[in-house]
Amino acid sequence: MMLNGALFLLVCGAAHAAASGGDGPLLNGDFEYLPNRHQLNGMRVIEPQAIPHWRATGHVEYVEAGAKQGDMVLTVPEGKHAVRLGTESSIQQQLRVTRGKYYAVTFSAARTCAQDEKLNVSIVPGDQPGELPIQTVYTSSGWDSYSWAFQATRGLVWFVLHHGDDGVDDPACGPIVDNFAIRMLNPPQATHDNMLVNGDFEEGPYITPGSPWGxxxxxxxxxxxxxxxxxxxxxxxxxxxxxxxxxxxxxxxxxxxxxxxxxxxxxxxxxxxxxxxxxxxxxxxxxxxxxxxxxxxxxxxxxxxxxxxxxxxxxxxxxxxxxxxxxxxxxxxxxxxxxxxxxxxxxxxxxxxxxxxxxxxxxxxxxxxxxxxxxx
CATH class of the missing domain: 2.60.120.260 (Galactose-binding domain-like)
Structure with a gap:
């Protein structure tokens, strides 16, 4: 994903409060804090800062439980609201983290249109984006929770979730995302009794309390x-x-x-x-x-x-x-x-x-x- 001019200004400006990089949900990570209706055109977000604590670019929709696309009811993973990323769109949130530490971000995603929908996840500034394939649905709910990890190179970074071009004609087509959280990772050390690191798997991404899906x-x-x-x-x-x-x-x-x-x-x-x-x-x-x-x-x-x-x-x-x-x-x-x-x-x-x-x-x-x- 290319760093466009708008995102560059977001990274350099950093003029509002950032989410703490501790364990737990991101600010408005479940999207239950609603935008003002004048910042929406139907479901489509028309102002970058419409969704509280998030910035949106491209074709982004604010989805309410029960909303339909044609005859299909759009899946909201948890709660009453979520966000849908159309073609060449992204959402981002600024995080306050500790330089050099490792973090894992957890969120839920549901595919809506194309079979080969994928999400690019990145930290700006940071490494190249990682790709999350979401073609396979592993649970009966219609959505899954995913994790992605990074090492912080600065104390103030942008978490960016980007959806590209699926090759479909409808610009609204794309995954629905919800329930964002973060956890600082503290990797254990190998010992004489166990040469493997984290052999008991106790250190890993945030699991939302009450979520039965893993x-x-x-x-x-x-x-x-x-x-x-x-x-x-x-x-x-x-x-x-x-x-x-x-x-x-x-x-x-x-x-x-x-x-x-x-x-x-x-x-x-x-x-x-x-x-x-x-x-x-x-x-x-x-x-x-x-x-x-x-x-x-x-x-x-x-x-x-x-x-x-x-x-x-x-x-x-x-x-x-x-x-x-x-x-x-x-x-x-x-x-x-x-x-x-x-x-x-x-x-x-x-x-x-x-x-x-x-x-x-x-x-x-x-x-x-x-x-x-x-x-x-």
């Missing part, structure tokens, strides 16, 4: 910040789901990852190792108690030194097994990879995608000369 974490290119510290999601357009113990069965602690996209996505982390070291990878595999019944659900776990297929017989009501993989480190770094070998839906017929849950992952390696000493 948060999707999209694929990442190498240079982007992960909303799940320590881990990367490798795929072309699919995601993994971040879940909490308030709404799901979690093997350990209060957070875990559900592999909802089968063979099309992998969860991985690269760890520094000493060649020849004896290593043990331990992890929990279970189900989220979301009706994901399958016998078995299969998880493939792999490193450069070994791989294993783990079968978990799920009745969709929760539970887990503790598993392990022993291997010898082959190089100065070792990639730990998890992926689901099947595609699953919840048993209620809603079409909600689901899969095996991974949690409480630990890796311990003992150098070869230490291992020999322990055997004596």
């Amino acid at each position: 948060v999707l974490m999209p694929p990442l290119i190498q240079d982007h910040v992960s909303p799940l510290p320590g881990w990367r999601i490798m795929a072309s357009s699919k995601v993994v789901k971040y879940i909490d113990s308030e709404h799901f069965s979690v093997p350990h602690g209060s957070r875990a990852v559900e592999l909802v996209a089968g063979l099309e996505v992998a969860l991985l982390q690269e760890v520094h190792t000493v060649p020849g070291s004896s290593c043990r990878l331990e992890f929990s595999v279970g189900d989220a108690a979301d009706g994901c019944a399958a016998s078995p659900m299969r998880v493939q776990v792999a490193t450069a030194g070994a791989s294993r297929t783990v079968d978990y017989n799920s009745n969709g009501t929760g539970g887990c097994n503790r598993e392990a993989l022993d291997f010898t480190a082959q190089a100065n770094s070792t990639m730990v990879v998890f992926y689901s070998m099947g595609y699953h839906m919840t048993s209620d017929g809603s079409g909600t995608l689901c899969g095996p849950v991974i949690d409480d992952v630990s890796l311990v390696c003992v150098p070869q000369h230490h291992a020999r000493r322990l055997l004596r």
Whole structure:
């Protein structure tokens, strides 16, 4: 996305109060503070500052629950109001953050027109924008919650959400977005007891209290910040789901990852190792108690030194097994990879995608000369 003149002036001007970069909703992140009606033409926003605490450019619509496009009722993810981004449009909000710290932004999105709708997310000033593919709907609600992360390069930045050209004729066509929140990430450190960073998945994006859907974490290119510290999601357009113990069965602690996209996505982390070291990878595999019944659900776990297929017989009501993989480190770094070998839906017929849950992952390696000493 190009930085246009209007956005440049917004970044340089910074003449109004900015949202704090703490944990919780952005200012008017649910769009329930209404614009003045004279700033709207029907649903279309006609003044950049019409939506309180936001700036809008291009074809942006302020949507009320029950509004229609032709015969189709437009989905409002939460509450009574949301925003629809037409072709070549954007919304942005200024954030007050701490330079050098990592943050994750969470929001909900629902596709309305084109099959290949995508959203570009960026921080100005900051890195190149990231792309969130929203073609696949993972829940029966018609919308999903997504997360995107960044490292702050300034104390005052603009969060920008941009929707491009879908190749459709109607300029109003585009995704509906709602329920924006932010969380500062505090990545834990690896230890002798666990060489993996954030192996228990307790550090991750903001999950809105009361939201029963979890948060999707999209694929990442190498240079982007992960909303799940320590881990990367490798795929072309699919995601993994971040879940909490308030709404799901979690093997350990209060957070875990559900592999909802089968063979099309992998969860991985690269760890520094000493060649020849004896290593043990331990992890929990279970189900989220979301009706994901399958016998078995299969998880493939792999490193450069070994791989294993783990079968978990799920009745969709929760539970887990503790598993392990022993291997010898082959190089100065070792990639730990998890992926689901099947595609699953919840048993209620809603079409909600689901899969095996991974949690409480630990890796311990003992150098070869230490291992020999322990055997004596």
